[in-house]
Amino acid sequence: MANKRIVLFPFLAQGHLIPFLSFAKLISQRHSTFSITLINTPLNIQKLRAKLPPNSLVELRELPFSSSDHGLPPNIETTESLPLHLYLNFFTATETLKTSFENLISELIDKHGCSNLCIIADMFLGWTVEGANRLGVSHSVFVTSGAYASAIFFSLWLNPPENFASSEEDELALVDFPEISIPQSMILNTVIPTNGTDPFAIFLQRQLSLSFKSSSFLVNTVEEFETEGLSLLRRSSQLPVWCVGPLACLPSSSPVHDSNYCIKWLNSRTPASVLYISFGSQNSIPASQMMQLAKGLEASGKSFIWVIRPPLEFAMNEEWRPEWLPGEFEERMKERNQGILVHKWAPQLEILSNESTVAFLSHCGWNSVVESLSQGVPIIGWPIIGDQMFNSKMLEEVGVCVEIARGMKRGWEEVAKAIELVMGGTNKGFEMRVKANEIKEMMRRALREDEGNAGSSVKAVKDFLQTAFSTKTMMN
Secondary structure, eight states, X not given: OOOEEEEXXXXXXXXXXXXXXXXXXXXXXXXXXXXXXXXXXXXXXXXXXXXXXXXXXXXXXXXXXXGGGGTOOTTOOSSTTOOGGGHHHHHHHGGGGHHHHHHHHHHHHHHHOGGGEEXXXXXXXXXXXXXXXXXXXXXXXXXXSOHHHHHHHHHXXXXXXXXOOSSTTOEEEOSSOTTOEEEGGGSTTOOOOSSSOOHHHHHHHHHHHHHTTSSOEEESSOTTTOHHHHHHHHHHHOSOEEEOOOOSOSOOSSOOTTOHHHHHHHHTSOTTOEEEEEOOSSOOOOHHHHHHHHHHHHHHOOEEEEEEOOOTXXXXXXXXXXXXXXXXXHHHHHHHTOEEEEEXXXXXXXXXXXXXXXXXXXXXXHHHHHHHXXXXXXXXXXXXXXXXXXXXXXXXXXXXXXXOOSSSOOOHHHHHHHHHHHXXXXXXXXXXXXXXXXXXXXXXXHTOOOTTSOOHHHHHHHHHHHHHTSTTTOOO
């Protein structure tokens, strides 16, 4: 009899590819009776293959894609380095993968049979539900954001409030969750269908509407951590929601390329003394705010590692310009041994897990949130766009985050003040570290594999796999 096969299909973005790959590795290592096929476009498959060990049992399959056919620069297959004005082209281009995707599924059906297949697709690839239904294959949606932010986003996309507030200080009550009010300033950078004509909002609305026709949701979170968010998500979707996280929360045991300098520098610092700063793989702040952040760091006197990329107004692959920072800032920080700048990339998990790292100034993207809390590191939130706003809000309510800015505006004095609050020996900073360590232990318990006493996420993955392949959930 053919093995049961799980087909994973992440959206074409770094923040989606990585948790999908981590999930593939998890199933492959812990559930050997299931075979894994991870599909994507050619360049993404190349990158994913490089992240798998040579003896990996995860099968990688390519779907043909030419970015030039969609008004995009050549060889663009992720949102990384993609200008914002081309996002709509890119997102809608993913719908053209439909035919090749269904051809691949048909091929797998011929080889394994419908009852031995389960598709797990990204929430931005809701169109895969239609193909799964037509071909009689089980389908689930993997939500790569947190449960709370996803529930809020889904509500704003699918049931937007009729009238928007008149100022940033006003709040909007959500249609699906009238007990929750969201400040207008949190949704300024959120694409929602305000007049029914915005093409990007229409695309998102279409994918989410289709995703709600799937059999279930999987979320990279922990049941005990996001109780409120999971309750909201289950209430709005009326679907089973399985918590399979935290994914990718263990530092690599093998040497990390180009990491020696910053890790050696970290190891030279005293425990719990360093602030780590990163706005994620494809986010940045304007040049004016980069200047304020640098001034605030210098004024704080605290040690830091800053993963820095060109300002928002410039392309991500732009050559670095010293004028984006205060005069001779990098040189002064080196001379004082106060901080170092790492251009473009750093081994984030290795930094967060180092005993010298005490806080994380972050854009609050969900992958970064999970990585930080899995290491017991509290967050100074500087959310920029999308779900980051709602992640920051939730984390403040939990008690592991102080929001330093919302969007793009903050002065250096406020930066220095927030850093002092979290790192300067205050009661607030102490309480944040205690709470972050409680969540760290909570996440570790969720991944416990003890026979007869498995953690909640381990049980959830096992129960999901059993349910996904049961005759009750098959659509044929």
